[in-house]
Amino acid sequence: MARQKNLVRRHEILRNTFILLKKRGMENVSLQMIADKSGISKSLLQSYYPHKNLLITEIVTNFMTAVLKSLNATDFKELNTYSKMKIFIYLILEQGIQDEGVERVVKSILSDRNSLDRWSQIFDNWLKDEGVKHDLGNDRQVQIGLNFIITAGGSLYIKRTELDLDADQISDIMVKTFMSTFLSIDEAKIDQTIGEAKSALQKYELATLTQTINEMFDN
Incomplete structure (x- = not known):
């Protein structure tokens, strides 16, 4: 159950990151913006993706x-x-x-x-x-x-x-x-x-x- 929840959250983070990248481009998107759009704290986001480049690589x-x-x-x-x-x-x-x-x-x-x-x-x-x-x-x-x-x-x-x-x-x-x-x-x-x-x-x-x-x- 926990694994499924983590998978769902990862997909949500990636989807929101992709949406932000489409709107603003990579240089204008911060981890805080991604966290806000995903409805989670920046620290929780970083527990999944410590650095923005890891998110970009997955995208x-x-x-x-x-x-x-x-x-x-x-x-x-x-x-x-x-x-x-x-x-x-x-x-x-x-x-x-x-x-x-x-x-x-x-x-x-x-x-x-x-x-x-x-x-x-x-x-x-x-x-x-x-x-x-x-x-x-x-x-x-x-x-x-x-x-x-x-x-x-x-x-x-x-x-x-x-x-x-x-x-x-x-x-x-x-x-x-x-x-x-x-x-x-x-x-x-x-x-x-x-x-x-x-x-x-x-x-x-x-x-x-x-x-x-x-x-x-x-x-």
Whole structure:
């Protein structure tokens, strides 16, 4: 019973944190604000999450996991891993472009070193789950590649208006760079991968993912 109560409270804290991040962005949200919105004391909040970065990391994990689950949809399940990677990145960035609140969350993730590291780790674990990690060769090279494309892609996203870029172009750049520079995959395979991802995305309803993200802390 106590465990269930703790789980419910954690979900409530995460849901309220996500709401505040959507409204204000990470730099403008304090632990006290989260505690007040959750109807608990700051000290009780800190018994669950001693530091704000722990909360943010869990938000990032849940957010990314919600997007990854969408890759199991019928539209995507037959695609190769790198087409899915393109779709994964696109969906995250496009969510931010379409929803002002989600954009604050995405920008918070892209501006925080711990969150970027968590994104790289989630990507790395996903590649293992996909069963392709052992085919990628040098693990250090893969780690460098993931860190590079996430950091560089995040910078492009933040400056996208200035550079006149959209989510499709940024995700293309990130995946092409990873495949060509860090995995030495030939250009024809890269073009095929990107093309298959674009075709699948044309059939996908983004509203489905939007609803999943908005409800990810509801139970």
